[in-house]
Amino acid sequence: MTSTIRPSSVFLVSGGAKGITRECVIRIAQRHQCKFILLGRSAIVESEPDWAKDCFEESGLKKHIMEHLLSQGEKPTPMCVQKVFKKISSSREINNTLSRIKQAGGRAEYVSVDVTDALAVKEKVAPAVKRLGSITGVIHGAGNLADKLIEKKTEQDFETVYAAKVKGLENTLSYVDLNYLEYLVLFSSTAGFYGNIGQTDYAIANEILNKSAHLVKQKYPDCHVVAINWGPWESGMVSPELKKAFQERNIGIIPMEVGAQMLVNELDAANHTTAQVVVASPATPPARELDSKLRTYRIHRQLKLEDNPFFMDHVIAGYPVLPATCAMSWIINTCENLYPGYRLFSCTNFKVLKGIIFNEDLADEYILDLQEDSKNNDFNEITFSAKIWHKNLAKKNQYNFSGEFKLLREISPAPTYDFAKTPDGNKINENREVLIPNWEDNNFYQNGVGMLFHGLSFQGVKRFLTFGKERFTAECCWQGIEAKQQGQFPVQWFNPYAVDLSTHPLGIWLQHFYQESALPAQLDKYEQFARIPCNKDFYVSGKIKSKTDINLIVDFVIHDLEGKVFVRLFGSKFVRWFY
Known part of the structure; x- marks a missing residue:
């Protein structure tokens, strides 16, 4: 019905x-x-007294109320005046409502x-x-x-x-x-x-x-x-x-x-x-005054496939693997939860020391250690050093990820990136999109080629606007996944799924020009000015800084069609992956 x-x-x-x-x-x-x-x-009030009629100013009506109370031999205390005023004004508001409904x-x-x-x-x-x-x-x-x-x-x-x-x-x-x-x-x-x-x-x-x-x-x-x-x-x-x-x-x-x-x-x-x-917009608690004490924190976490369904969309060589961006999100979300009202602005010197793979080497638990390095009320900023580690089979500390993170109370306005909008390097169709050989209809995820082994939770490369030997710009769209699918790595200010997606155009570039694949190893600097949109197109511009037989260094800018920057990644280092 x-x-x-x-x-x-x-x-x-x-x-x-x-x-x-x-x-x-x-x-x-x-x-x-x-x-x-x-x-x-x-x-x-069924019938207003004559002394109140045609008197709509609050001060004037209260004056008439006081005069009326005096004429009745009563003392016009503020409480008495307010009580009568509220009764009359409330009645008027109700009658006005009834009148407006009738007029409608x-x-x-x-x-x-x-x-x-x-x-x-x-x-x-x-x-x-x-x-x-x-x-x-x-x-x-x-x-x-x-x-x-x-x-x-x-x-x-x-x-x-x-x-x-x-x-x-x-x-x-x-x-x-x-x-x-x-x-x-x-x-x-x-x-x-x-x-x-x-x-x-x-x-x-x-x-x-x-x-x-x-x-x-x-x-x-x-x-x-x-x-x-x-x-x-x-x-x-x-x-x-x-x-x-x-x-x-x-x-x-x-x-x-x-x-x-x-x-x-x-x-x-x-x-x-x-x-x-x-x-409504999410309610963010007000940022509290920062004290001078620098604290340390230790957070323990068990990782299970059943608690994080998206892991099955990130399988390499037959095993689910924790994306490096999810390790970043664990650190970032923890820092932001410790200091409500502050958001991540930058991450520097982030390193993948040993990936977390869901195989026989998976640890019973993983540990996040946070160290507050500085707190500054004048600039409203906090910096942390972070390490994710576990005990290996030999009961020794094995480090997985590390980096330095800066949180700010106020994020600077987003800069503008002047990116090329003219296709180059390959044939283009009437929609001015680059047509890349070996990808039928630009379906980049059809065969899980190279870096593009990702399932639906991470997919989103749609087409290329430019595609050259030194730089590219790709149109992307992350469709979003349910909170249950995100498990222990929810999207907040930082979106680990969209950031991972933003590196996929590089995989296509590597396969096309060199028939190679690579995995992330290090990031010199990450900056975030705004949320990466969900269910809406955004653009990833990549610039190749250097390439050797061992590694590749790339700068990425994630932005909208007008060039407004959401995120920048400088010095993204990838190492060759043989599969």
Whole structure:
């Protein structure tokens, strides 16, 4: 069954008369001219006193409130004035919502009720349902905040936050027949997905909404169910102090009109198999002040094929082999996790000392040793020395990889690379792509030739724009793989799969000009200015620096079509591989 919103559709909306939920409801009304039952705790002032009418400035209205209180013989304390002001302004906001829905062609009724009170919900919603019709959709947008560090939270804080989300959902759903419900939209938060400082209760409540969406979707597959994990909006429950904190952490604020339209798009989507959607940039904890103490760390890791399915896409001479880029990612991700808010900028003198092969020599565990070499608050940078090693069969230390890594709080703007766009060195077709002999239809992975032994997790060379004896430019696209496939080596700021892919054009170059193959051995310097895109074309330009009978040294630049640099690799050394 495919559900569509009709003018006869009726949405029960908690928290729907004010804030961000209101903007979403109004946008739905503009799109579908349907009906709404809006639930909220605030009461509507049926008739404003004469002294408040036509007074819309906050200062002017508060002045009239004080005068009225004085005329009644009451003392106009700030608390009393604010209470009356909030009651009047809240009522006006609700009436404005109802008016805008009507102007959009929809119809709405407002019900003043606490969604955490099951009996009140049942009693007060019933008359509205009789007038508007049976409920076909639910939008649960109600919520409260009580942000405090966990050691300062009270039971009442937790109950206030938890109840609005969880009990509110339970009470709302208990009133509708899920067998006939067409839409269930839960306003969750990235706090439930990523976590957030001071919002333990809020994170718990929202994660329950996320899991509830999955459960309802499993049991009622025909219902369009989605928990939208919103990031912070321009309005809503984001205070100026919280907005500043978000800006310091590079978390984007969702504009009201953009977020409302995203909800409409989600409701209109024909394919609604996904029960949870995250609408935000990843939440990065604020970088803390660096102390002067230089620390050391030791991390132990077991490597198993069943935990890392992508290993089977990196098989050399019959054995799965850990890519050097994955060794880099283990080091980089560990460093970034130690210092949230900092990202890798460069890696120097990275060496492959002994590859990790899944054969009889595979160790029981591998060890990453990190040494902090320097920390500088003036430049917001940290440098590490790293080694990955294991105990060999003789119980002696055997080193596998080593290098130096620099993390920065702020990455410099990406430079521009001026690369050649004119094909050279071979025949070209009407699309101006180089046609390379021995690769039918430029299918570079068809026979696992030379360096291109890679399976789907790493594939992505599409075509060459230039292909000469000293340099080349290839168009690539990494399609991405599931998190389960990535195993212990997840894509974060550094993408080990796309970086490995970026060396594949060299394998094609080597096979074409010299009928040789090579494996990575050393890297003088790696620099990263931006993430390498996923499911989007990027370009790899290589320049041959030197070649001998033993090794080959190449510089790579990974960039977009305009030349914006994502990553640069200087002095990439490869050694001949005989197979």
